Amino acid sequence: MSVPILVLSILLVIVSTILTLFVLLHKGRGGGMSDLFGGGMSTSFGGSSxxxxxxxxxxxxxxxIWIAIVVVxxxxYRWFP
Known part of the structure; x- marks a missing residue:
């Protein structure tokens, strides 16, 4: 495995984790995964638009950025197997 592939693979794992956290931070729009993690309670606190x-x-x-890393x-992998 070449160094650029290794670096991009590690970066992909980091970006994937952060992206997952950002998606879970979004305000729930009515009964979903966000309610499972306490999103239903955050509606009473209000949020800044x-x-x-x-x-x-x-x-x-x-x-x-995640899509770009996957494409690269x-x-x-196509040119350097």
Whole structure:
């Protein structure tokens, strides 16, 4: 295994973990996984719409980074088996 593949694989694991946490942080829109982790209680505390938008943007950017890493890994595995 080459060094770029190893580095990107480790980076993929880190980005995947952070992306999972960001998705779980989103406010529940009515009975789902977020309610399982206490999301139903957070509705009474209220939330800043700016914070929600920032979390949405960070999640989208992290998702795009995740996709880019996967594509680069596919290319590297194709050319450097």
């Amino acid at each position: 700016t914070a929600e938008r920032t979390l949405d943007r960070l999640t989208i950017v992290l998702g795009l 890994l596919l290319v590297l």
